[in-house]
Amino acid sequence: MLITIGKIARPHGMKGELLVIPETFDPSRFERLKKIYVAFPGEILEHQITSVSIQNQGILIKFAGIENMTQAELLKNGLLQIQEQDMIHPSGDEYLISDLQDMEVKLGSETIGRITEIQENAAYPLLRVGDEHDFIFIPFLKSFIAKVDLTGRVIYLDTKTEELLKLFDDH
Numbered sequence: 001m002l003i004t005i006g007k008i009a010r011p012h013g014m015k016g017e018l019l020v021i022p023e024t025f026d027p028s029r030f031e032r033l034k035k036i037y038v039a040f041p042g043e044i045l046e047h048q049i050t051s052v053s054i055q056n057q058g059i060l061i062k063f064a065g066i067e068n069m070t071q072a073e074l075l076k077n078g079l080l081q082i083q084e085q086d087m088i089h090p091s092g093d094e095y096l097i098s099d100l101q102d103m104e105v106k107l108g109s110e111t112i113g114r115i116t117e118i119q120e121n122a123a124y125p126l127l128r129v130g131d132e133h134d135f136i137f138i139p140f141l142k143s144f145i146a147k148v149d150l151t152g153r154v155i156y157l158d159t160k161t162e163e164l165l166k167l168f169d170d171h
Contacts, residue, residue, distance in 0.1 A: 002037055002044070002081035004098065005029070011072035012060055017051075018072050020059040020080060022120065023097040027054050030061065033086070038078035045078075093142065097125070099150055105129045105138070107157045112136075115155070127155070 005024055012019045022030065030052045038045045047063040054060075061080075066072050097118050105112045105127070116135065117128035125140040138144055138161065147156040 001084045002039065003084055003087055004039070004079045004081050006059070006080040008038065008075050008078045008080065009058060010076055011069045014069050015062075016066040016068050016072045017060050017062050018066075018075060019055075019057065020061050022059055026094065027059055030054070030059050033082065036061075036063075037081040037083075038075055039081050040078055044081070093148075095148060095150070100127070100140075100148075100155070102153075103148075104154045105157065106154055107162060108159070112157070 006020045006022045009019045009021050011017070020030070030049075031054070033049055033052075035046060035048050038047060047066070049061060050064050051062040052059060063075075066075070100115055100118060103115050105115060113130040113135070115127050115129055116131065118140075119126045119128065119137070126137040127140055128135055128137055130136060138157070144158055144161045145155060146158040149156070
């Protein structure tokens with residue numbers, strides 16, 4: 001079974017490098033990989049990784065045999081996948097983005113909504129909770145999150161988060 005850990009956003013430069021948007025809270029995991037699969041509808045290609053560089057805007061990755069922008073352009077929008085046995089499982093308070101997607105978010109016994117998107121930024125991930133028209137972004141930080149129940153698929157917010165939700169309700 002293959003697990004998605006990122007998406008190729010676009011080529012970067014003229015030498016075949018690719019800008020990747022990671023789907024992990026620990027982008028340094030890419031530095032430990034030797035091979036990766038690029039998936040498109042109906043096609044999965046295996047690639048050997050020759051270099052990885054973590055940047056502010058994402059991860060720059062270089063594959064063996066991809067030597068120019070034209071070759072790199074063919075991989076744009078491909079999903080980067082690894083085999084399940086190659087996963088580095090998170091420990092402690094670390095979670096895979098794919099584990100958090102679509103989880104229910106609660107404050108006490110009240111359901112706030114479901115996670116519809118997770119946005120990475122330089123400081124911390126943001127959980128988009130709600131639907132297309134009515135949503136709030138909640139920082140994925142210990143000061144906002146009381147508990148993550150992966151088995152029950154529920155994130156419980158810290159009671160201090162109630163003040164944030166009140167601000168949201170006022171607008």
